[in-house]
Amino acid sequence: MSHIKRVHRKKVNRNVGDRPGVFVISADALKPVIHVYSYNEKEVVIDKGHDIKIVLAQLKKCKDHTHWIQIQGLGDANLINDIGEHLNINPLVLEDIVNTHQRPKFDEYDDYVFSVSRQLFISDGGELHNKQFSALVKSNLIISFEETYIKTFDVVKTRLQAGKGVIRAAGPGYLCYALSDVIIDNYFVLLAKIGDDLDDLEDRLYKHADKTIMYDAQQLKRSLIALRRVTWPERDKLNDILRTDNPYVTAEVKMYLRDAYDHCIQVMDMIENYKEISNSVIDLYLSMVSNRMNEIMKVLTIISAIFIPLTFVAGIYGMNFAKVDPVSNKAMPDNMPELYSPHGYYWALAGMSVIALIQVVIFWKKGWFTKL
Amino acid sequence: MSHIKRVHRKKVNRNVGDRPGVFVISADALKPVIHVYSYNEKEVVIDKGHDIKIVLAQLKKCKDHTHWIQIQGLGDANLINDIGEHLNINPLVLEDIVNTHQRPKFDEYDDYVFSVSRQLFISDGGELHNKQFSALVKSNLIISFEETYIKTFDVVKTRLQAGKGVIRAAGPGYLCYALSDVIIDNYFVLLAKIGDDLDDLEDRLYKHADKTIMYDAQQLKRSLIALRRVTWPERDKLNDILRTDNPYVTAEVKMYLRDAYDHCIQVMDMIENYKEISNSVIDLYLSMVSNRMNEIMKVLTIISAIFIPLTFVAGIYGMNFAKVDPVSNKAMPDNMPELYSPHGYYWALAGMSVIALIQVVIFWKKGWFTKL
Amino acid sequence: MSHIKRVHRKKVNRNVGDRPGVFVISADALKPVIHVYSYNEKEVVIDKGHDIKIVLAQLKKCKDHTHWIQIQGLGDANLINDIGEHLNINPLVLEDIVNTHQRPKFDEYDDYVFSVSRQLFISDGGELHNKQFSALVKSNLIISFEETYIKTFDVVKTRLQAGKGVIRAAGPGYLCYALSDVIIDNYFVLLAKIGDDLDDLEDRLYKHADKTIMYDAQQLKRSLIALRRVTWPERDKLNDILRTDNPYVTAEVKMYLRDAYDHCIQVMDMIENYKEISNSVIDLYLSMVSNRMNEIMKVLTIISAIFIPLTFVAGIYGMNFAKVDPVSNKAMPDNMPELYSPHGYYWALAGMSVIALIQVVIFWKKGWFTKL
Amino acid sequence: MSHIKRVHRKKVNRNVGDRPGVFVISADALKPVIHVYSYNEKEVVIDKGHDIKIVLAQLKKCKDHTHWIQIQGLGDANLINDIGEHLNINPLVLEDIVNTHQRPKFDEYDDYVFSVSRQLFISDGGELHNKQFSALVKSNLIISFEETYIKTFDVVKTRLQAGKGVIRAAGPGYLCYALSDVIIDNYFVLLAKIGDDLDDLEDRLYKHADKTIMYDAQQLKRSLIALRRVTWPERDKLNDILRTDNPYVTAEVKMYLRDAYDHCIQVMDMIENYKEISNSVIDLYLSMVSNRMNEIMKVLTIISAIFIPLTFVAGIYGMNFAKVDPVSNKAMPDNMPELYSPHGYYWALAGMSVIALIQVVIFWKKGWFTKL
Amino acid sequence: MSHIKRVHRKKVNRNVGDRPGVFVISADALKPVIHVYSYNEKEVVIDKGHDIKIVLAQLKKCKDHTHWIQIQGLGDANLINDIGEHLNINPLVLEDIVNTHQRPKFDEYDDYVFSVSRQLFISDGGELHNKQFSALVKSNLIISFEETYIKTFDVVKTRLQAGKGVIRAAGPGYLCYALSDVIIDNYFVLLAKIGDDLDDLEDRLYKHADKTIMYDAQQLKRSLIALRRVTWPERDKLNDILRTDNPYVTAEVKMYLRDAYDHCIQVMDMIENYKEISNSVIDLYLSMVSNRMNEIMKVLTIISAIFIPLTFVAGIYGMNFAKVDPVSNKAMPDNMPELYSPHGYYWALAGMSVIALIQVVIFWKKGWFTKL
DSSP states (O other): OOOOOOOOOOOOOOOOOTTTTOOOTTOOOOEEEEEEEEEEESEEEEEHHHHHHHHHOOOHOTTTSSEEEEEOOOOOOOHHHHHHHHHHHHHHHHHHHHHHOOOOOEEOSSSSSSEEEEEEOOTTTEEEEEEEEEEEETEEEEEEEEESOOTHEEEEEHHHHOOOOOTTTSSHHHHHHHHHHHHHHHHHHOOOOOHHHHHHHHHHHHOOOOOOHHHHHHHHHHHHHHHHHHHHHHHHEEEEEEEEOTTTTTTTHHHHHHHHHHHHHHHHHHHHHHHHHHHHHHHHHHHHHHHHHHHHHHHHHHHHHHHHHHHHHHHHHTTOOEEEEEEETTTTTTGGGGSSTTTTHHHHHHHHHHHHHHHHHHHTTTTTTTHH | OOOOOOOOOOOOOOEEEEEOOOOOOOOOOOOOOOEEEEEEEOOOEEEEOOOOOHHHHHHHTTSSEEEEEEEOOOHHHHHHHHHHHHHHHHHHHHHHHHTOOOSSSSEEOOOOEEEEEEEEEEESSEEEEEEEEEEEEEEEEEEEEEESSSTTHHHHHHHHHHHTTTTTTTTHHHHHHHHHHHHHHHHHHHHHHHHHHHHHHHHHHHHHTTTOOOOHHHHHHHHHHHHHHHHHHHHHHHHHHHHHHOOOOOOOHHHHHHHHHHHHHHHEEEEEHHHHHHHHHHHHHHHHHHHHHHHHHHHHHHHHHHHHHHHHHHHHHOOOSSSSSSOOOOTTTTGGGGSSSSTTHHHHHHHHHHHHHHHHHHHHHHTTTTTO | OOOOOOOOOOOOOOOOTOTOOOOOOOTTOOOOOOEEEEOOSSOOOEEESSOOOHHHHHHHHHHTTTEEEEEEOOHHHHHHHHHHHHHTOOHHHHHHSSSTOOOOEEESHHHHHEEEEEEEEEEETOEEEEEEEEEEEEEEEEEESSSSSSTTTTTHHHHHHHTTTTTTSSHOOOOOOOHHHHHHHHHHHHHHHHHHHHHHHHHHHHHHHHHHHHHHHHHHHHHHHHHHHHHHHHHHHHHHHHOOOOSOOOOOHHHHHHHHHHOOOHHHHHHHHHHHHHHHHHHHHHHHHHHHHHHHHHHHHHHHHHHHHHHHHHHHOOOOOOOOOOTTOBOOOOOGGGGGTTTTHHHHHHHHHHHHHHHHHHHHHTTTTTTO | OOOOOBBOOOOOOTTTTTTTTOOOTTOOOOOOEEEEEEEOOOOOEEEEEHHHHHHHHHHOOOOSSEEEEEEEEOOOOOHHHHHHHHHHHHHHHHHHSSSSSSOSSEOOOSSSSEEEEEEEEEEETTEEEEEEEEEETTTTEEEEEEOOOOOOOOEHHHHHTTTTTTTSSSSSHHHHHHHHHHHHHHHHHHHHHHHHHHHHHHHHHHHHHTTTTHHHHHHHHHHHHHHHHHHHHHHHHHEEEEEEEETSOOHHHHHHHHHHHHHEEEEEHHHHHHHHHHHHHHHHHHHHHHHHHHHHHHHHHHHHHHHHHHHHHHHTOOOOOOSSSSSTTTTTTTSOOGGGTTHHHHHHHHHHHHHHHHHHHHHHHHOOOOOO | SSSOOOBOOOOOOOOOOOOOOOOOOOOOOOEEEEEEEEOOOOOOEEEEEEHHHHHHHHHHHHSSSSSEEEOOOOOOOOHHHHHHHHHHHOHHHHHHHHSSOSSSSSEEOOOEEEEEEEEEOOTTTEEEEEEEEEEEEEETEEEEEEEEEOOOTTTHHHHHHOOOTTTTSSSSHHHHHHHHHHHHHHHHHHHHHHHHHHHHHHHHHHHOOOHHHHHHHHHHHHHHHHHHHHHHHHHHHHHHHHHHOOOOHHHHHHHHHHHHHHHHHHHHHHHHHHHHHHHHHHHHHHHHHHHHHHHHHHHHHHHHHHHHHHHHHHHHHTTOOOOTTTTOOOBBBTTTTGGGGGGGGHHHHHHHHHHHHHHHHHHHTTTTOOOO
């Protein structure tokens, strides 16, 4: 089945009272894989980095290119510390890169900016993952940090190599925008998935409602909540960037960011819409359960109400009041004379039929056979 | 039946990571149909355009008229690109024209403004459609883009030809207002439809409530939510226009826009009102279901409570405890002496009647025959 | 019965795409009745106007009086147009006077102000009506427009004739305040009515709850919502007036308006309070229905649980397993020996009593005879 | 029982269209009782006033004392008018003093300030009363107005006589603060009472839940709502005072008011907390009712499901299909041969036991004997 | 079991009308224990204080160290008063230290600042405690006040002694930040606990739902509410500090506070998330209860509907209508001829089987054996 199964909940790995700026690499963090893309309007040079120190040293020399260092996997404290030392990054920023529970935000520092987004995607197992994407942007350098090896940004790499559009000429700020834009585009993909699941849910509601609907609707609501928790601060972040005067955020980049901002609002709008629909599905399902109960009770009541009195009548004529005392043989003609009438049986059956008929008419008039 | 059936949900057709400003024509987009209305205070010239390039070239020469190019159907990428080139429109705007999921908005550019509204209408099949209307306004030119061929704006065309009022003299800004105003007027039409459906729903609630009420009320709520999702940003858009200093928005146009703004607020007000009423209908229906259940249970309980003990008594006297052992013929006078009393049967019936009567009185005192 | 029955819902009578400022007189609008009150500190002259043109012409000459033209009934397009022409009123204002769905608002124009309030009152049939009151205030003139002939403002007329207080000296702005104040005072009257209905509802809830409570509570909630929809924009309107520098709103009038503003807040406060109470009534009623159901089910269960097993026992001893084969006359002493024991009947009755007793004790221990 | 019984609801006694500033003494207003406290740093002179005119005349002479005139009971229009005339008070203020439905507010006038608070207390009968406290503060004079004779302010009088702290030296503004502070302190007392009632309610919920819980929880919610309706505007009022530059509100008084403001926020915080708890109690109770219903239904179903089939089997063997025709004496060996088998009875009982056992096992496996 | 049991609710111990700044030591307050840490970049001197007066006198001399006086337990009015006198602290601040119901806040005074936070922790008994932490910060001195002896701040002491990072050099403002940071870190610990409980709750919901789920979910919601009530004002406090120009809040401290602010937002974000999850658990549980009821009712109805008519048929043939009058021996062949047919019994059984089969088919078609 293609449904989103569960929102993966990450535990916060903080040690109480740790010095700020000190970070702990979590045990399940992946080993970093580094790719370097050095590009200008003329060429793109792709390299697979091994030692970040060497990479950074080389890049400093090569000032006519914009360099994108893509780091996937954060399981190496040395790498983070090396970047911090070489580029003179605030330890609190390094901590934020590694403690992957940051909300989307945009922090400006003297000669660099730091941006956090959240990547939402559904793993093969159907679980919804919420991973951190962060980026450091300096003069001609952008370093991006991801928690996993997923190939979200291949589309950007393709555009970079194709060299179409402004991407090769517009500097690291634009590239950071382009990466964020891919992340927001993926929210639409997730929304489309949720929309399909909702359609499916509604179809099941109308065709063969069972109790899994309730679970699935709640699951969808949680996915929507997860998405909303990511989109709201993302929008605030974009708003912060739009208002800043930072030199890395050129007027051109701002124009595109305004577009991304609109997309963000669209996502939020659709989230609210889908939440209303899931609530409506839940309400309809609960009302169905109530109606189902009513239907069941009506069947029980109709059958009981008709047959219990009849059974009582049959019970009456099943009583053993004796017309003749077996010991004294005295006749007692007052005891159950109906039993000894030649057509008593037919009269009894007729009486029962009348009782049953009256009840059927009453229930029919009450509309129990049709409505509600 | 005249009810609104379902809110038509459109899928977003975005490709993740597309260069901003690149647009994809969706497969089911209609072929464009172009009408051109060139008017000034003296005359209106109506033309059916074929090649947008020729149209735009001609119009540029004719500066003493205001030109309205109405484009219905967005299924031709060349057309959009030609407009973009000839009028020097930002690619992001072109993308917004084609990706018809924009929220109502108003964007100002150097020598043109761009405005998006949403058209809500009910198709013949009873489905609620939410289509995009966008317009580009330049010095003496307005180009309007619609997704469908519906004849919403025939009233404006009539006014244009009749030449009454300010419409012929007031420039493209006023015409853009006039088109938006028709769109908002149509919200009232939709609201009236929803109001009628609500009335109908309430009538059914009081006369013959069945479970379709729940579905229909939820359906109406969704229509209202769809309408609200359109009206709120429309109001924000109008507010943005009212605050701008753009030369296309003259003081006269602003005065009319203030009127449209009031209408927008009225629509929002009525939406909230109708939402409260649908909620109240749903609450009443659910309470009816509960009461119905209570009624059913009372019938079951009254009948069971009365007849089950009686049946038990009948069962007692249907037992075969023998007065005489059939083998030894020994008399056992202690076994069921009631059966051998001359008037035992009448006493038994009398006893049962008393039990039944007591229960009826108890239930009557509990008010089960009347209240709740 | 004195309950408010239903909130009268008016249909919007707009024609889509009508030129702004064009208005359509609705078919059920009343014929206008005109009263003119010309007053200054010395005298009050009352006149019943017939032709508005003559009235306006005369009044213009008489500059040392303040003139109040009270127009009740809006069913005459000429009257409205005449006023528009003679006083040079914006067509949009005239449209707002006739399209009686305006929210309370305050619009300032060059030499006049326009104010809209909503009159809420309960008709003799118990329906809640929501009618528009609008007023044009010019230098020494106020024209008030009402939809109906109700005599709401008789108290103001009395004060005007009595000449007590500032009313005769303080100009048209003060009179407009005085009329608005009466309208707000009537909200208190309506609230008092709703409060009484709520008291009545609560009494019924505790004394003889039936399903009409649900309807009536919903009805009251709708009245409260109608009142809230009127009070909120009324408060905003008053706030707008308090902040304006318009010469018709003197410092003295503002002092009184601040008082009206406080009243408005009080009304809103009481509305919220009454809404909470109606919700509480509804919640209590629904919990009562649940408890009633529980009670019914307990009765059913107790009686069934006690008698069904007993009936089974009776059924056992009503079986016809034969001690003697009627054909072969072979004795079968193992078949139902209890039936042929001399005191079998008493033992059976005793056994049944024990079973019944055990169950009664169990149910009593479960507290089914008393609690919940 | 110590529970708060009901929120006393006062009717508004306004006459529609009354001239602003005109007030009507309500019929059940108490006769005014006047106490005068004249104090400075050296002495406190206490007097019981009779004629307010004499009191005010005397006080004017005595300028080196601060005078607190405490008026309890507002049932004398002359008294209010005399104060208005002697101190030149705006009629709207006098109206606010007498119409005791004002929300807490702070109004500044040329040479005096006017402040309204609400006193909440529980009467001996357990009813929650919401009474108005208002105060006029002039240069060396404070006049306080209360609706009842309750001795709320005895603690202030004691402090005044003891002369400890700043109270004797800090002027009428400080005394007004001191009185307000007592009122807010009493909110804490009321909250403590509500907290105790909530504790009691929760205990009952867990020990012997019955339907009074629903009523009591709703009652507590209403008390909390009443308290919230009083605290919010009180906080706003304090905020207004803290922002004013009025000479009666010295920097010292503001420091204390900031403390009172904090208390007000604490009260609001606890109200929200208690509301959440009452909602949780209600939700738990409703879920208990549902579970109780489930339990009842399970008992009914288990007993019915076990015994109804058994009774049917017993009914089968209670049928009278004849082995021998009583008329023709023809043997019909196919009719109910079980009855004539030597051990038929034991087999029948065994069969029934097996049926019963199977059902018990099924229900036990479904967990009906334990869970949910 | 490891669940959080109950939110410990403290009573407010205020005496109505107490002079502001007067405080009452509550009876269960702990005896103060004093630790003094005097540190600069070179050394840390730890001392256990006995007489606060001596401690304060000594510290004043030693100006090249920063002094942290940690006071645990507030049960000594003299201690508080001594601090107030020696350091010239406002009595209102002293009152706030002792009345441990303050919301988190930050107050600035002439030569010191006062900060309040709330410590949330779970006691060994599983109860959630909400204790006050307050701190006075002066030039080279910080005095912290705690209600209990818990060793929350041992991590800070360790860092102080280790001397790593800025802690030894950055003054009392930084230490105050460090303590607050530990408190916020503990919110994460509590959240992790709540998260685990929620996971556990969800597991139980899916595996063996019983009614304790409802209680536990409500309990978790209350813990979350308690946490939210603490986090919101904490965030506002941090915001206040970030905006202040106070010399104790250096730019360096602000940088770290911004980090703490981010953590606070993260906590609030997770609280909202967990609240949604608990609501979803509650909704699922309630829907489960409804479904369980439906299932129970279906079992009852199926069994009743099948066997009640059959029992009636058996009852019919258990009637004693006589074929032969025992007294007159007259034959009455119309009475129950079925009983005297040779294969009547088999026909009867066959008929019953058909009835049962039809019903089973009907119920199976209705889907009662499988769905919903």
